[in-house]
Amino acid sequence: MTSNDLGDFLRAHRARLQPDDVGLASYGARRVAGLRREEVAVLAGMNSDYYARLEQGRERGPSSQILEAISSALRLDDEAREHMYRLAGTAPESERPQPSEAVSPALRQLLDGYPNAAAFVLNPANDFLASNALADALFSPFEDVDNMARMTFLDPAGRSFFTRWGRAAEAVVAGLRHAMGLDPHYRRLHDLVGSLTEQSEEFAALWSSHTVHGKSRSGKELLHPDVGPLDLVYQTFDVRGAPGQQLVIYHAEPGSPSVQALSLLGSLHATRHQESAT
Incomplete structure (x- = not known):
C-alpha cells in the first residue's frame, strides 16, 4: 500500500479508457494511455483542478457524491466502485445487493x-x-x-x-x-x-x-x-x-x-x- 492508493487507483482506471469508450472526441497527441484528467473531470461534472488534486493525493476525504460521479465517469463495476470507496475511507451510499436465497x-x-x-x-x-x-x-x-x-x-x-x-x-x-x-x-x-x-x-x-x-x-x-x-x-x-x-x-x-x-x-x-x- 502506498500513501496515495486512491490516486493510483484513479490513474490506473483512467488509463484503461479511450475517448471512444465514453463518447468523447479524441483530439491532440496523447502522451499517456487512456483518458486525460480533464476528460474525466468533464465526465464527472467537476472542476479539473479538484480532480487533479485527488489523483495527486493533495485532496483527501472526497464526498460520496464526488465518488459516485467519478465511478460513473470511469465506468467502474460494482467491485471496483466499492474498492474505490474503501480507499477513500468511506462507504457507498447505495444499498448492498440483497442477499441471495438460491444456493447454486x-x-x-x-x-x-x-x-x-x-x-x-x-x-x-x-x-x-x-x-x-x-x-x-x-x-x-x-x-x-x-x-x-x-x-x-x-x-x-x-x-x-x-x-x-x-x-x-x-x-x-x-x-x-x-x-x-x-x-x-x-x-x-x-x-x-x-x-x-x-x-x-x-x-x-x-x-x-x-x-x-x-x-x-x-x-x-x-x-x-x-x-x-x-x-x-x-x-x-x-x-x-x-x-x-x-x-x-x-x-x-x-x-x-x-x-x-x-x-x-x-x-x-x-x-x-x-x-x-x-
Whole structure:
C-alpha cells in the first residue's frame, strides 16, 4: 500500500479508457494511455483542478457524491466502485445487493464433498439454505432445522444441544447485529429480529446490548442425544457470487474423540435414512 492508493487507483482506471469508450472526441497527441484528467473531470461534472488534486493525493476525504460521479465517469463495476470507496475511507451510499436465497448446484455439490464434516449454508438472517447429510444428522434433535437463531432461542432442544447455551446465544445475536449493519434494508432480518424480540425475553435483552461480531472461526461444545458430547471447531466462509450467503463447516480436531463420535453419528443417520426409504 502506498500513501496515495486512491490516486493510483484513479490513474490506473483512467488509463484503461479511450475517448471512444465514453463518447468523447479524441483530439491532440496523447502522451499517456487512456483518458486525460480533464476528460474525466468533464465526465464527472467537476472542476479539473479538484480532480487533479485527488489523483495527486493533495485532496483527501472526497464526498460520496464526488465518488459516485467519478465511478460513473470511469465506468467502474460494482467491485471496483466499492474498492474505490474503501480507499477513500468511506462507504457507498447505495444499498448492498440483497442477499441471495438460491444456493447454486456447484455449492450444493461442494457441501457433499465434506463427508466427515457438517457443512451448511446460511443467509444473513441465519436461515438454513442448504446442508449436507452430516449437518442434517448433527441438527436432528431440533424439531425444525430452519433458522439457527430461532432454533437457539425457541426450540427446547437448544438448551441441551448447546452445552454452553449462553455463549451460543450471545454469538448468534452478535452475528445478527453484524448482519444488520451490513444489510440494514434486508426485510427478512428485520422480521426475524422482531419475531424473536416478542417471543424471547433473553433474545430481547441480548439484542439491546448491541454487541457486534461476525462469524469466523471458533469452538462449539455440543451434546447430541445419539453420540454424546461433541467438541467441534467451526469456520465460516463468504460465498463469492452469492451476496450474504455463508458456508459454515463444523469439524472435529484430528485424533479427538469427537472424530469418532461424528463418524458414528453419520453412520446412524445413514442407516435410519435407508430404513425409512424401504
